[in-house]
Amino acid sequence: MGSRKRASDSALRKSTDSGQPEKCMEAEAKSSDGIKTLRNDPGRLEAMTVRELRAVMKDAGISAKDKSASQTCLEVATETLVPEASVPAISEEPWTRLAHKKPQPGWVPYNPKTMRPPHLPDGTKYVKLMSWNVNGLRALLKVEGFSVLELAKRRTLMFCVCKKRKCRQEKDVEEIKKRLIEGYDNSFWTCSVSKLGYSGTAIISRIKPISVSYGLGIQDHDSEGRLVTVEFDKFYVLCGYVPNSGDGLKRLTYRITQWDPSLSSYMKDLEKSKPVILTGDLNCAYEEIDIYNPAGNRRSAGFTIEERESFQKNFLSRGFVDTFRSQHPGVVGYTYWGYRHGGRKTNKGWRLDYFLVSESIAGKVHDSYILPDVVGSDHCPIGLILKL
Structure with a gap:
């Protein structure tokens, strides 16, 4: 994104409190300082009323018209709490250093602060999708001091979630639904029924889809909550969680010959x-x-030659485009880092999370990106901006 300075797009990297909008609404009036004096002062910000926050926005030339209370708090927070990153700060982030055992000439590390394209011109129609493999449904409510669902507030049409554990059926799903952010009233969930708490997927959307379906329609595949499909006017979106081949590659044959x-x-x-x-x-x-x-890792699940050949045969060779690699050839960018050896701190990771799109719309992809600085899971979120 070049040196993207719009705080609203980088706020999720600096967000400080998952309950910030609610706290803003409940706090007593203590200050009417302008945005500049509030910069990097979350305590003072949280103590302001919504009326005061709207006044601050007005003074700063930020429109508060038709915004809800929570949106007002978010707008002020994203304008005040996000200092522009200095060059030294960027260079200290682990994902900005090339981490690879055997890098090839020309390879460079992915840096979301310098490699994302400029904003689309005003008036351009587009959709923005995000996807994240989180550690569990409860991770949606609060992770490392901020709400995961705040990510969706970045003018995102849809937030797709893979859950590798702690999906305890209706109890957790209903709890999440009660706390969905304003404007995201359409959510669709599926959890494993063959092994409770094992896996699941979900789609949270601002726009009501034409239709929704779960699984592949094949009984042998549909007991683990691994796929949600939603249909919109111009495309289908599938949130999938492909089975891991597992320790000892016990599920490798099932994965490459069936799934x-x-x-x-x-x-x-x-x-x-x-x-x-x-x-x-x-x-x-x-x-x-x-x-x-x-x-x-030649015989590790996720990098066996069998899995890679299956990926090529079943997806890439059948006309589905890996959007990140298409936009960033020769760029090393990971989406998963194992907890065991602290891989995230040294950027020793894997790229396991994707947006694959039909060839017919591949040319409309404006941005396919990774957010390596968002913590809370051993995976990080990925995003896609698609022109309509």
Whole structure:
């Protein structure tokens, strides 16, 4: 995004409190200082009433018209709490350093602060999607001091969620629904029924879809909550969580001979009527550039030659485009870092999370990006901006 200075787009990297909008609404009036004096002073900000916050916005030339109380608090927070990053600060972030056991000439590290394109011109129609493999449903409510769902407030049409554990069926789902942010009234969830708490997927959307379906329509595949499909006017969006081949590669055969071909065929069937977007944890580092230590993981789940060949055969060779790699050839960017060895601190990771799109809309992709600085899971969020 070049040196993107719009605080509203970088706020999620500096957000300080998951309850900030509610606290803003409840706090007593203590200050009417302008935005400049509030910069980096979250305590004072949280103690202001909504009326005062709207006055601050007006003084700063920020429109508060038709904004709800929570939106007002968010706007002021994103304008005040996000100092522009200095060059030294950027260079200290681990993902800005090339981390790879055997880097090739020309490879560079992915830096979301310098590699994202400029904003689209005013009036351009587009949609923005985000996807994140979180550690559990409760991670949606509060992670490292801020609400994960604040991510969706970045003018995002849809937030896709993969849940690798702690999906305890209706109890957790209903709790989440009660606390969905304003404007995201459409949420669709599926959890594993064959093994409770094992896995699940969800889509949270601002716009009501035309239709919603769960799974692939094949009984053997649909008991683990691994797929949600929503249909919109111009495309389908699939939030998928591809089975991990597991310790000892116990599920490798199932994955490459059953799941991958079935998912691919399902996507091609949908594509007969409109383009398809698949996002989520696809559990495959497709190329050597997508994993820190390729030589040491030849027989590790997610990087076996069988999985990589299956990924090529069932998705890339059938006309689905890896949007990040298409936009960033030769760029090392990871979306997963194991907890065990502190891989995130050294950027020793894997790229397992994707946006795959039909070739017919690949040319409309404006930005396919990774947010490596968002913590709270061993995966980080990814995003897609698609021109309409």
